[in-house]
Amino acid sequence: MSTPASTPGTERAEPSGTAARARGLTKAYGAGETAVLALDAVDVDIARRRFTAVMGPSGSGKSTLMHTLAGLDSVSAGQVWLGDTEITGLKERELTRLRRDRVGFMFQSFNLIPTLSARENITLPMDIAGRRPDPEWLEHVIDTLGLRDRLRHRPAQLSGGQQQRVACARALAARPELIFADEPTGNLDSRAGLEVLGFLREAVDALGQTVVMVTHDPGAAAHSDVVLFLADGRIVDEMAAPTAEAVLERMKRFDTSQGTARATGTAPAAAPGNPGHDSVRTDPGARGASPGPAPGATAPPPAPPAPEAHAAPPDAEPRED
Numbered sequence: 001m002s003t004p005a006s007t008p009g010t011e012r013a014e015p016s017g018t019a020a021r022a023r024g025l026t027k028a029y030g031a032g033e034t035a036v037l038a039l040d041a042v043d044v045d046i047a048r049r050r051f052t053a054v055m056g057p058s059g060s061g062k063s064t065l066m067h068t069l070a071g072l073d074s075v076s077a078g079q080v081w082l083g084d085t086e087i088t089g090l091k092e093r094e095l096t097r098l099r100r101d102r103v104g105f106m107f108q109s110f111n112l113i114p115t116l117s118a119r120e121n122i123t124l125p126m127d128i129a130g131r132r133p134d135p136e137w138l139e140h141v142i143d144t145l146g147l148r149d150r151l152r153h154r155p156a157q158l159s160g161g162q163q164q165r166v167a168c169a170r171a172l173a174a175r176p177e178l179i180f181a182d183e184p185t186g187n188l189d190s191r192a193g194l195e196v197l198g199f200l201r202e203a204v205d206a207l208g209q210t211v212v213m214v215t216h217d218p219g220a221a222a223h224s225d226v227v228l229f230l231a232d233g234r235i236v237d238e239m240a241a242p243t244a245e246a247v248l249e250r251m252k253r254f255d256t257s258q259g260t261a262r263a264t265g266t267a268p269a270a271a272p273g274n275p276g277h278d279s280v281r282t283d284p285g286a287r288g289a290s291p292g293p294a295p296g297a298t299a300p301p302p303a304p305p306a307p308e309a310h311a312a313p314p315d316a317e318p319r320e321d
């Protein structure tokens with residue numbers, strides 16, 4: 001993995017500001033007595049060129065937040081902007097184009113096409129869109145991710161970590177304004193998971209990208225610049241410069257407070273004891289969270305949406321670098 005002195009084309013990106021933001025973002029599923037308020041008037045700013053992790057108990061709204069910020073899901077109320085573009089209210093066709101041109105996705109299942117080479121998988125979204133990749137940028141991404149000598153391989157000829165790197169390169173190739181990663185390490189062993197987190201970190205530090213990652217893993221969240229904590233559809237806390245220990249301690253507090261409300265069917269509402277914490281910025285200077293007592297665990301990760309239906313075959317032949 002190389003850290004270049006200068007990154008091709010990063011001058012295009014703003015050095016600061018927000019890559020995405022939401023105001024009063026509300027998402028309800030269903031109606032009447034069975035209605036679920038997945039997001040409850042969330043205000044959030046995703047800082048540009050930062051690595052933001054999203055954590056919270058199962059059912060707290062992490063995936064819904066990611067999907068609505070990415071324009072993958074409609075909102076019930078509120079507004080969402082990607083850069084300066086308000087995406088709430090866009091027609092499906094416009095949304096599809098915006099996602100294609102400005103957003104990159106990484107899912108837990110790599111969603112690589114088994115019959116295509118690594119290079120073809122990387123450029124597939126642009127090929128579909130009829131766009132030519134910026135050759136300098138593409139080569140830079142390939143080198144940064146250490147995929148140069150794997151480009152002709154098909155997914156089955158790559159290890160899990162290498163496949164996820166290809167998925168990472170695919171998300172980066174079009175130089176999106178924002179990369180959303182949903183449990184990107186969920187299916188990887190710890191070594192490969194660390195590698196992918198390192199590359200996401202590199203994407204931010206060396207390539208100037210913006211990453212939002214949903215994770216259940218405090219160790220994964222520790223690679224981010226800031227962690228947003230959700231509970232009952234609201235952002236109730238944030239932690240800058242997170243460590244795995246501090247994130248774990250913060251997560252434990254959910255198991256004795258907000259986390260149990262959802263599990264027992266209590267109507268979603270602002271978390272008691274956390275008023276006013278649903279509006280946050282993801283600036284690096286944000287306040288840290290204090291640790292708390294009580295043991296606990298988080299739930300298994302969600303099934304990711306699959307824009308392309310082909311996951312890597314389970315019998316993939318592992319190969320080392």
Ligand SMILES: Nc1ncnc2c1ncn2[C@@H]1O[C@H](COP(=O)(O)OP(=O)(O)OP(=O)(O)O)[C@@H](O)[C@H]1O
Binds near residue numbers: 037038060064301302
């Ligand atoms: N399509 C849907 N229809 C009905 N309810 C839904 C739907 N999608 C999500 N929900 C509900 O919205 C709430 C938030 O779900 P979401 O998947 O965003 O949570 P999460 O924090 O990502 O959970 P997990 O960590 O378990 O994946 C949950 O109560 C969930 O049951």
